Amino acid sequence: MNQKQLFEKIQRIQQQLMQGLIEREQTIKLAFLATLSGEHILLIGPPGTGKSMVARRIHLMFKQTPYFERLLTRFSVPEELFGPLSIKALEQDQYTRLTQGYLPRASIAFLDEIFKANSAILNALLTLLNEREFDNGIIREKAPLLSVVGASNELPESEELSALFDRFLFRQYVAPVSRQGFKQLLTLKNNDQDLNVEQLSLEEVQFIQNNANHIELSAEVVNFLVELRKWCHENQIQVSDRRWRKIVHMLKVSAFTNGQSTVSIWDCWLVQHCIWEKPEQVELVAEMYEQYCGKAVINVDNLVKVVEVLEKEVGKLPKSTQSNTQVDIHELKVPKTIKAGVINRWFKAENVLCNQDEILCELRIGFETTGFKTEVIRAPTNGKITKKFKTETHLIQNDEIIGEFLTQ
Incomplete structure (x- = not known):
């Protein structure tokens, strides 16, 4: 597979997915990276801010694969997500679901109001999101799931939903269009049906993920993540060990698709979208990253040497020249x-x-x-x-x- 052509294709697809959008470019980019990394993204925000549109656009580059979309309520039952029970199987004393057309067979999915999921749905959903497997009766089936876009108007409050919250690597707050972009919103044409997006094959996604494993972390990145973990602990932001491993893999995918051989400190700006528990913490994480970058970029020892050399050279100049x-x-x-x-x-x-x-x-x-x-x-x-x-x-x-x- 020609890597250069693949990288160019990814850049074109990214631009195609952002056509006709107002102030949603970053959300699309994060959802795209989540899909390439085999991760999920959670969109938090009020109704009507285009959260479902993100999932539908991501599916445009996988048109040949199944797509699943569902709005959850407190009264949702497992059949709505995982399929109805097979009557024929029950007659043979087997507890099997007909999963065709439901979440266990989907590649891209959108689950709205995901934190309304009750305990009857939660256990199967957690396994499906993390292991990409579904327990269908006594058989554990492999699921072709690439990425789930979850959406909610509010953050989870109960402890039983914390594990579900942790399954989404990316977390993005989606606000209404700003005052500056409102005029564009009023004159925006509905062109999603005419949107032409190049197709990305599942083999290409697998190629990206496999090759990303060979990307190395620079010493600077390792030091930053160590400091960030310490900072999170001091600021009472809980980040699981599993999440740190997923963050590293995501950074490697990002670096690989940008044609890099190592993950640099500049790739780590993405981490701010992965570790917050409340939207107001995003700026705190970003500020910590900026401060660290300022220290990392400026090598004091090198600056001292440069100053010493310059002082010597200036001293050699004739006074009239100076x-x-x-x-x-x-x-x-x-x-x-x-x-x-x-x-x-x-x-x-x-x-x-x-x-x-x-x-x-x-x-x-x-x-x-x-x-x-x-x-x-x-x-x-x-x-x-x-x-x-x-x-x-x-x-x-x-x-x-x-x-x-x-x-x-």
């Missing part, structure tokens, strides 16, 4: 009001003249899961950017220097 080369350089700093964020976009390239107060850079504060805003950095005078220390999508912190500006 005095004549002094220029008025401004540091482009992240405003102190911004705690953390990313560089969303540079509007000016290096060494391009610009006027005072022209927008040089746009910063994004916050995350799509909890809402974000933007701020801009403007030219302090007429001049040009001589050096950018941070590129687009890089993490930034308050008062951090992201570039140099030369006054003309």
Whole structure:
């Protein structure tokens, strides 16, 4: 199998799945990665925010495989999910279900209000989600399940549902469309029926998962996960050993499909969507990740050596040269009001003249899961950017220097 062509195909499918969506790109990407990893995703949010649409779109790339969808209530019975009992089997004293067309035979499934599942459904559902097996009478059958998209308006409160909650590796809060995207929502055309999505075979998914096992974790990633586990314990966030193993496999799948040979620290931004128990914890996890990345990227020993070398070289210059080369350089700093964020976009390239107060850079504060805003950095005078220390999508912190500006 040609890996390069497969990776290009995955990129095309991802773009196709996001067509015609408003503020749901991240949710689709996470659901897509969950499917490639053989994991499940839980969508939390109010009714009417497109949770079922995510599952249906994921199934578009597996049209030849069975799809199952069901809304659960407190009165739902096992027959609704696992199929009716076989009358012929009962006549022969056998307790067997007819599973064709039901969850045990599905590859992609959507279970709405999943935490309404009662104890009669729960045990079979847990085994199906984790082991991909279904106990049909005295026979344990293999299930072809790739991924389940679960949905709920609220988080589980009872202890008996904690095991079900733990079965979903990805957890994503789906909010209503923002004020900025509302106009687009009003004029959006219903084009799902016309959506053309390339097909991904089950063999290709298996190929991805098998090859991902050969991807190595960098020492930096291992150290980060060790620190994150300690941080979770200190902040009373429960993460099971099984979940940590699944997180590692997911990171390997992500790295492999991006053409990497190892998992890097930058892949670990995905972990924030895997370990929270309450939506408000997402930003806390993201903040811990940003702080760790800041420490990991800056190697103090290397910086000291660089400074020493530069000081020696400057000392060798003639005094007249030193005095004549002094220029008025401004540091482009992240405003102190911004705690953390990313560089969303540079509007000016290096060494391009610009006027005072022209927008040089746009910063994004916050995350799509909890809402974000933007701020801009403007030219302090007429001049040009001589050096950018941070590129687009890089993490930034308050008062951090992201570039140099030369006054003309």
